Amino acid sequence: xxxxxxxxxxxxxxxxxxxTEHDFRVDLVATPDGVRRCRRVRASRPPGIIWDDLTDGQIxxxxxxxxxxxxx
Numbered sequence: 001x002x003x004x005x006x007x008x009x010x011x012x013x014x015x016x017x018x019x020t021e022h023d024f025r026v027d028l029v030a031t032p033d034g035v036r037r038c039r040r041v042r043a044s045r046p047p048g049i050i051w052d053d054l055t056d057g058q059i060x061x062x063x064x065x066x067x068x069x070x071x072x
Contacts, residue, residue, distance in 0.1 A: 004028040
């Protein structure tokens with residue numbers, strides 16, 4: 001599985017960023033300037049949404065998440 005996202009060019013950094021347990025890296029980032037392949041350091045990714053890390057307010061603010069939660 002390849003995970004890609006779109007970002008503003010100012011969001012692309014070459015340095016290391018702090019990561020928490022629920023963070024994971026993407027494989028590709030697309031900006032208006034082009035597509036960049038990202039280096040994957042951690043091999044594992046979460047199996048899906050980590051519901052315990054989200055508040056009810058966060059879930060309710062994102063209709064897709066609210067819809068998914070209603071099917072649990």
